[in-house]
Amino acid sequence: MKRRNLLAGFWGLVVGLLLLHNAYLWLGERIAPDTDILALLPAQRQDPVLQQSFARMAEAAQQRLIVVVGADDWAEARRAADAYRAVLKSRDDLMQLNEHITDQALSDGLAQFQRHRALLFTGEDEAALRDQGNEYWVDRALANLYSPFGGVKPVAWQDDPFGWFGAWVQARAQETPVRPRDGQLYVGDGQREYVVLPITLRVPAFSLATQQATMALLEQARRAAQKMVPQVEVLVAGVVVHAAAAGEQASWELSVIGFGSILGIVLLIWLAFHSLKPIALVMLSVVVGCLGALSASWLLFDRLHLLSLVLGASLIGGAQDFGIYFLCNRVGADAQVDSWQLLRHLLPALLLALITTVVGYMGLALTPFPGLRQIAVFSALGLVFAWLTVVFWFPLLVRPDTLAKIQLPDWYTGSMAHWPLLGRDRRTLVVAMLFAALAIFGCSRLGISDDIRLLQNPPKGLLDDQIKLSKLLDLPTPAQFYLVRGATAEAVLQREEALEQRLDPLIAKRLISGYHAMSNWVPSERTQVARVQLIEQKVLSDSGALAVLAARIGEDDKWLAATRQRLRAAALPLRLDDFLKTATSEPWRYLWIGQVDGGYASIVALKGLGRTGLPILENAAAGLDGVRWVDTVDAISRVLGYYRHYMSWVVALSYIAVYGLLYPRYRGATWRVLAPTALASVATLALLGIAGQSLQLFHVLALMLILGVGVDYGIFLQEHGARRDPIAWLAVVLSALSTLLSFGLLSLSKTPALQAFGFTMLIGTTVVWLIVPCFDNHPVEKEEATAGF
Amino acid sequence: MACLPLLGAAPVAQIQAVLAKPKVFCGRFDQNKQLVGLKKPVTSNGRFCVIADKGVLWRTLQPFPNTLRLTRDEIVQFRGERVGMRLDAGKEPTVRMVNNVLFSLLAGDLGQLEKLFDIDGSIEGGHWNVTLKARAPGLAKVIGAISLAGGVYVQQVTISEASGDRTTIVFTAIETGDTAMTADEAALF
Numbered sequence: 001m002k003r004r005n006l007l008a009g010f011w012g013l014v015v016g017l018l019l020l021h022n023a024y025l026w027l028g029e030r031i032a033p034d035t036d037i038l039a040l041l042p043a044q045r046q047d048p049v050l051q052q053s054f055a056r057m058a059e060a061a062q063q064r065l066i067v068v069v070g071a072d073d074w075a076e077a078r079r080a081a082d083a084y085r086a087v088l089k090s091r092d093d094l095m096q097l098n099e100h101i102t103d104q105a106l107s108d109g110l111a112q113f114q115r116h117r118a119l120l121f122t123g124e125d126e127a128a129l130r131d132q133g134n135e136y137w138v139d140r141a142l143a144n145l146y147s148p149f150g151g152v153k154p155v156a157w158q159d160d161p162f163g164w165f166g167a168w169v170q171a172r173a174q175e176t177p178v179r180p181r182d183g184q185l186y187v188g189d190g191q192r193e194y195v196v197l198p199i200t201l202r203v204p205a206f207s208l209a210t211q212q213a214t215m216a217l218l219e220q221a222r223r224a225a226q227k228m229v230p231q232v233e234v235l236v237a238g239v240v241v242h243a244a245a246a247g248e249q250a251s252w253e254l255s256v257i258g259f260g261s262i263l264g265i266v267l268l269i270w271l272a273f274h275s276l277k278p279i280a281l282v283m284l285s286v287v288v289g290c291l292g293a294l295s296a297s298w299l300l301f302d303r304l305h306l307l308s309l310v311l312g313a314s315l316i317g318g319a320q321d322f323g324i325y326f327l328c329n330r331v332g333a334d335a336q337v338d339s340w341q342l343l344r345h346l347l348p349a350l351l352l353a354l355i356t357t358v359v360g361y362m363g364l365a366l367t368p369f370p371g372l373r374q375i376a377v378f379s380a381l382g383l384v385f386a387w388l389t390v391v392f393w394f395p396l397l398v399r400p401d402t403l404a405k406i407q408l409p410d411w412y413t414g415s416m417a418h419w420p421l422l423g424r425d426r427r428t429l430v431v432a433m434l435f436a437a438l439a440i441f442g443c444s445r446l447g448i449s450d451d452i453r454l455l456q457n458p459p460k461g462l463l464d465d466q467i468k469l470s471k472l473l474d475l476p477t478p479a480q481f482y483l484v485r486g487a488t489a490e491a492v493l494q495r496e497e498a499l500e501q502r503l504d505p506l507i508a509k510r511l512i513s514g515y516h517a518m519s520n521w522v523p524s525e526r527t528q529v530a531r532v533q534l535i536e537q538k539v540l541s542d543s544g545a546l547a548v549l550a551a552r553i554g555e556d557d558k559w560l561a562a563t564r565q566r567l568r569a570a571a572l573p574l575r576l577d578d579f580l581k582t583a584t585s586e587p588w589r590y591l592w593i594g595q596v597d598g599g600y601a602s603i604v605a606l607k608g609l610g611r612t613g614l615p616i617l618e619n620a621a622a623g624l625d626g627v628r629w630v631d632t633v634d635a636i637s638r639v640l641g642y643y644r645h646y647m648s649w650v651v652a653l654s655y656i657a658v659y660g661l662l663y664p665r666y667r668g669a670t671w672r673v674l675a676p677t678a679l680a681s682v683a684t685l686a687l688l689g690i691a692g693q694s695l696q697l698f699h700v701l702a703l704m705l706i707l708g709v710g711v712d713y714g715i716f717l718q719e720h721g722a723r724r725d726p727i728a729w730l731a732v733v734l735s736a737l738s739t740l741l742s743f744g745l746l747s748l749s750k751t752p753a754l755q756a757f758g759f760t761m762l763i764g765t766t767v768v769w770l771i772v773p774c775f776d777n778h779p780v781e782k783e784e785a786t787a788g789f
Numbered sequence: 790m791a792c793l794p795l796l797g798a799a800p801v802a803q804i805q806a807v808l809a810k811p812k813v814f815c816g817r818f819d820q821n822k823q824l825v826g827l828k829k830p831v832t833s834n835g836r837f838c839v840i841a842d843k844g845v846l847w848r849t850l851q852p853f854p855n856t857l858r859l860t861r862d863e864i865v866q867f868r869g870e871r872v873g874m875r876l877d878a879g880k881e882p883t884v885r886m887v888n889n890v891l892f893s894l895l896a897g898d899l900g901q902l903e904k905l906f907d908i909d910g911s912i913e914g915g916h917w918n919v920t921l922k923a924r925a926p927g928l929a930k931v932i933g934a935i936s937l938a939g940g941v942y943v944q945q946v947t948i949s950e951a952s953g954d955r956t957t958i959v960f961t962a963i964e965t966g967d968t969a970m971t972a973d974e975a976a977l978f
Contacts, residue, residue, distance in 0.1 A: 139868075142853065143855055143866070143868075143873075145822070145824070145831055146820070146822075146831065146833045146849055146852075146853075146855065147857075148818075148820055148847060148849075148857075148956065148958060155952060156824065156825045156826070156950070156952030156953060156954050157824050157825075157827075157954060158824060158825055158826035158827065159952070170881065173881070174881055179883055180925070181886070181925070182905075182924065182925055183925060188885070190862070190878070553827070553829075553831070554829060555827065555828065555829075559826070559827070559828070562826070563826070566826075
């Protein structure tokens with residue numbers, strides 16, 4: 001007796017601590033769940049540099065937001081943008097406008113290249129220097145000389161007589177179509193004129209609070225712009241917008257699913273017990289489970305993903321099983337049996353039910369998906385906490401006379417008597433053959449899909465905006481790029497140049513429209529040295545282009561010597577480190593990963609890439625040392641595929657493990673406990689196939705949970721025998737219905753992954769529930785079936 | 790105080806009223822460039838045409854032939870008969886702006902120029918002078934100052950670049966109407 005009270009007291013202490021910790025987390029720390037759906041994906045274990053390059057591309061995008069405000073003419077666009085900007089500036093704690101890339105910065109940036117201008121030329125001009133004779137260069141110099149409109153050249157004629165620096169500056173400017181205009185950033189598409197507003201968020205994009213505040217502010221700004229110029233066009237793109245859309249959807253689903261399943265359970269228990277006490281008791285165990293799961297997960301992971309909470313919300317559907325089972329048995333038991341004795345009697349079944357369910361969740365915890373691991377740990381801990389609450393507190397709280405006897409309706413008890421039972425007869429054989437045929441037909445139609453869109457399903461409007469904006473601004477694709485590595489920074493730049501040799505022809509073929517690379521700005525030392533030699537030989541030598549030019553324009557040797565001197569002085573080596581320190585390099589710094597893992601690495605990003613070009617671009621990296629083609633979409637799909645495969649094995653092995661766990665207690669009848677779940681899983685797969693769905697990771701994950709939940713029903717019935725104990729059957733019915741309620745609601749989710757998960761649970765649980773009584777081995781006698789009441 | 794800018798402002802409306810606005814006009818240009826570091830000025834001459842709503846044709850004849858055609862969306866350079874260089878607005882968005890400015894300069898369209906430049910000037914007896922200063926500091930750094938002089942047509946443009954290079958272009962023998970353009974000039978448009 002004493003030990004029991006001690007345990008109950010100890011549990012009271014634990015629950016008290018949980019309450020305090022939760023209060024501290026929500027009220028003190030004001031924790032907000034993560035909403036980055038890609039956090040579900042595993043870290044790239046095998047390659048830290050590759051992982052860093054992913055992170056670099058993601059980071060470059062994550063905190064950024066691009067807004068363009070367009071109208072039919074520039075003046076209108078500016079007025080609208082002014083109104084838009086004014087609203088954003090009211091919250092400079094939230095976001096910062098990056099319009100400092102204006103004329104001033106641009107010309108200052110140019111000034112810093114002046115000392116290196118003789119070395120900076122485009123690939124085309126480099127080839128021309130090598131291949132063309134003096135005549136070509138003299139013609140070009142003269143054309144520049146006589147050109148009436150010199151004002152667009154960056155430097156005086158004598159500083160760049162052949163115009164190669166001018167061409168280089170133009171090529172660099174053309175890396176983006178955005179131009180400074182009247183102190184703002186401008187882009188046009190020939191029809192409309194747009195003001196570009198690059199924005200950096202000052203708070204993490206993946207926090208719900210940021211998203212809500214940001215979206216509200218953007219909407220307010222849009223309205224202000226619209227008020228100023230009614231036909232204004234505002235396009236917004238940025239990770240935060242997608243995250244907000246996903247987050248909004250998830251929080252809505254979280255509340256609907258959570259609320260729906262709680263309501264369902266309350267209703268069910270009311271119908272069964274006609275009393276509020278069982279509701280309070282079951283809710284108590286569920287609440288303690290949730291609090292415990294939250295606290296422990298937060299301590300383990302330091303963060304919580306919104307998806308863990310969404311899936312965790314369905315945990316409510318699983319955690320009440322133990323309480324319901326205990327209460328049903330309490331009602332069904334003799335008043336002479338005290339609650340502790342009853343618990344001792346029920347403990348083996350409760351323990352097996354817990355372990356087999358947790359084994360299912362632990363299968364999820366084995367995946368390297370950080371998000372899934374969280375979901376698994378969250379759910380498993382929630383179940384353990386709910387279970388402990390039942391075991392430590394329920395016998396104290398529920399006295400034999402706490403609950404009134406219930407009268408089950410006749411049709412209910414009667415229904416069990418007529419439930420078909422498997423046997424060595426023709427009927428069973430026919431059913432088995434029909435089932436086998438259906439299973440083979442369905443499963444053979446089941447396709448496979450590992451598409452990344454399973455994880456994210458942004459609203460169409462957002463996607464359209466993004467596509468239009470990418471086109472307008474000619475942005476590089478974030479999903480595919482080259483990762484270039486080398487022992488030194490110089491080696492990386494040289495390898496980039498080797499890659500560019502292969503990419504330039506692809507631009508000519510219009511497979512890509514261009515690329516962003518650090519070596520566009522800073523050629524490798526080797527190239528710079530080679531260029532000095534090239535200029536000396538082709539341009540500055542006595543028989544070079546400059547001497548011929550001097551003769552043509554009638555200048556003397558003094559001019560020749562002075563101009564040579566000027567060009568040589570402008571051939572100072574340009575160093576990467578110096579460039580990275582300048583303001584001009586700011587938009588390009590993300591390309592340079594720098595020193596990592598004992599070497600250096602960089603990114604070469606591609607613009608104007610279409611789907612058809614992917615294999616050719618992948619091929620372009622083939623055979624180049626240290627150059628790797630990275631396709632994040634493909635990589636994620638591959639990872640999803642890998643874990644679909646991997647989890648299928650985990651499911652299969654779990655069946656064996658569960659069989660092993662159950663065998664010591666049920667011996668020859670163990671298959672009766674496990675078979676309904678296994679058959680239900682097969683039936684689910686077949687139905688998915690018939691419904692035309694493709695098998696994906698989230699179906700397999702749901703099969704794992706079906707194992708956990710379905711085996712409980714087998715255990716409950718096997719412990720008591722459905723026919724002799726309608727109370728066990730009542731527990732199964734209540735559990736199954738509430739599981740269906742919570743997971744069934746999950747299948748309403750708009751996120752394809754959650755929907756697949758919910759749908760699978762819906763079918764699987766229904767089938768287990770319907771067929772589990774068929775596997776009963778206890779002979780039925782009618783009078784016994786009603787004897788308990 | 791509020792009136793001061795008005796007193797200093799160019800009599801843009803008066804100058805606009807003096808200027809003829811023919812649909813097509815062609816003429817001779819004489820260009821003189823004084824470049825930093827070169828002793829002798831660089832001179833050239835040739836023919837030019839300004840076609841409203843279409844663009845500008847700039848044919849250098851002396852010392853060697855070179856033709857530029859500027860339209861709304863591109864700048865094309867002809868070396869002899871073939872295209873030497875082409876710059877289109879799709880790749881270089883400033884093309885539209887540059888072409889717009891040049892067209893406005895040659896046509897004396899001060900209304901358009903006022904969007905980008907501060908205009909200062911005077912008019913006396915049908916002859917006028919204006920100085921343009923770019924409003925955007927970045928543009929001012931590259932272009933420096935531009936001055937225009939003329940009467941019914943723009944007669945002289947002077948561009949002083951920030952680098953110290955200075956270009957003066959004088960326009961003479963201006964013709965208008967259908968006969969202004971020669972057949973091979975028309976063929977280039």
